Amino acid sequence: MITLNRRQFLATSSAFAGISASAGFANTPPTNLIAQESDVQLLPGDYGKTSLWCFDGSSPGPEIRVAQGGRVQRRLVNRFSQGTSTHWHGIRIDNAMDGVSGLTQDAVQPGDAFDYDFIVPDAGTYWYHAHNRSLEQVARGLYGALIVEEAEALDIDREEILILDDWRINPETAQIQNDFGAPRDLSHAGRLGNLITTNGTFNLALSARRNERLRLRLVNASNARNFQLSLDGLDGWMVALDGMPLTAPIKVTDTMTLAPAQRIDLIVDVTANVGETAHIVQVGREETFSQVAFEVEEGGTVNRRDAPAALPPNDHAMVDLQDATTLSLSMEGGAMGRLSSASLGGEIKPMGELVQAGYFWSFNGKVDGIDGEPFARLDRGQNVRLKMVNDTVFPHAMHLHGMHFHEVAEDGTLGPLRDTTLLERGETREVAFVADNPGQWLLHCHMLSHAASGMMTKIVVG
Ligand code: C2O
Ligand code: CU
Numbered sequence: 001m002i003t004l005n006r007r008q009f010l011a012t013s014s015a016f017a018g019i020s021a022s023a024g025f026a027n028t029p030p031t032n033l034i035a036q037e038s039d040v041q042l043l044p045g046d047y048g049k050t051s052l053w054c055f056d057g058s059s060p061g062p063e064i065r066v067a068q069g070g071r072v073q074r075r076l077v078n079r080f081s082q083g084t085s086t087h088w089h090g091i092r093i094d095n096a097m098d099g100v101s102g103l104t105q106d107a108v109q110p111g112d113a114f115d116y117d118f119i120v121p122d123a124g125t126y127w128y129h130a131h132n133r134s135l136e137q138v139a140r141g142l143y144g145a146l147i148v149e150e151a152e153a154l155d156i157d158r159e160e161i162l163i164l165d166d167w168r169i170n171p172e173t174a175q176i177q178n179d180f181g182a183p184r185d186l187s188h189a190g191r192l193g194n195l196i197t198t199n200g201t202f203n204l205a206l207s208a209r210r211n212e213r214l215r216l217r218l219v220n221a222s223n224a225r226n227f228q229l230s231l232d233g234l235d236g237w238m239v240a241l242d243g244m245p246l247t248a249p250i251k252v253t254d255t256m257t258l259a260p261a262q263r264i265d266l267i268v269d270v271t272a273n274v275g276e277t278a279h280i281v282q283v284g285r286e287e288t289f290s291q292v293a294f295e296v297e298e299g300g301t302v303n304r305r306d307a308p309a310a311l312p313p314n315d316h317a318m319v320d321l322q323d324a325t326t327l328s329l330s331m332e333g334g335a336m337g338r339l340s341s342a343s344l345g346g347e348i349k350p351m352g353e354l355v356q357a358g359y360f361w362s363f364n365g366k367v368d369g370i371d372g373e374p375f376a377r378l379d380r381g382q383n384v385r386l387k388m389v390n391d392t393v394f395p396h397a398m399h400l401h402g403m404h405f406h407e408v409a410e411d412g413t414l415g416p417l418r419d420t421t422l423l424e425r426g427e428t429r430e431v432a433f434v435a436d437n438p439g440q441w442l443l444h445c446h447m448l449s450h451a452a453s454g455m456m457t458k459i460v461v462g
Helices: 006-021 134-139 183-187 351-356
Strands: 031-040 050-055 064-067 071-079 086-089 113-119 124-130 143-149 158-167 195-198 204-209 213-220 227-232 234-241 244-251 256-258 263-270 277-283 288-297 325-333 341-344 347-350 361-363 376-378 382-391 396-400 405-408 414-418 420-423 428-435 439-445 456-461
Touching: 064 071, 071 086, 086 113, 124 134, 124 213, 124 263, 143 158, 143 213, 195 288, 227 234, 227 288, 234 277, 234 414, 244 414, 256 263, 341 351, 347 351, 376 382, 382 420, 396 428, 420 428
Parallel strands: 031 071, 064 143, 158 213, 204 288, 325 382, 376 456
Antiparallel strands: 031 050, 071 113, 086 124, 124 143, 158 195, 213 263, 227 256, 227 277, 234 244, 234 263, 277 288, 325 361, 341 347, 382 428, 396 420, 396 439, 405 414, 405 428, 439 456
């Protein structure tokens, strides 16, 4: 009889998974996705370059684009100084490919590589990012867009992917502030920055034509900033949230909130005149800024189109609220919070000791994160209602891996499907989903400072 150690067993079973996934495909070597350090012109031109952690030498990294139902194969090659792994945010993925260091795989060490190979079931706007020491690795630039195309092309002129980020830069040196894990960020709103970019560019300017119809795919890659965005010189409709199509487009009349990790797909018509500039506007507390400018050039048309149709829905198991198990998640802690003790490694510790160990937040009185007991064990196919209570004075963007959930509206009806939902201070949110993807899935706050200091747990689906 042959005995396999755990490492050999994992290697063997993933080889089998590779064979079955590749049935019917030619076996070409996967494209590399190289994590490395690169000097990038992030600040305006008269400043020096900034050393970032990049995929393939840029941040955002390369756009990965695939047809719905298609296959993504990438060899993550680690050429920088820390172990890393890549998470495919929002993809209903095979658990082994979810890219969570310490849960679904070991971190890929410097000089090593890891092959990701998975099928993308849903069309939409997704993104990928580092999922080891994410607070630092994402803040230093390790992310990019993952676009899954609908089977049929939309009636648009073109599209733009717009990835928003918020960097914390030392203006003297033009380098990223090396203050990860500063207690003030961990315990307050998270690591907010001082330089806001789109696609790695400060004050991004694009061109457009009058009455042109664009699809804009907005992605928030920042650690902690909730962007408030509005449109100027653009008539727009939201057609998808977190990649998932809305049942009917929603006309943009007000400010849109884009929390960390969330996406909004917009269809916009350019209504500004030639020579004018249309904007995606970032609405600040006191001031508004141009997040993205579209300079309107000659060559447009006089005619506008009819309002856009809804995107084709993705195929999704329908959750049965009547038959659902109810789970509750109480989010506590942070500055000005009421948390006085919580359990760490099975022992109740006073807040002072938790803070010493780097914890400021808890879920249901526990701070164990990835290594602790799962928050819930669910049968495959089980219907779940998850009620989250934000008993803190800060906003939190709660993300579930591996499955999408509906936000449940106040009146008990099912709202949009999402993978990340924002709870403002004191807010309660119920979400519902069918636990139909087996494996170990993280549930965490995507304010990455919070995830690093207690706001992380996992759900196990049998
Ligand atoms: Cu986008 Cu666990 O992350
Ligand atoms: Cu949070």
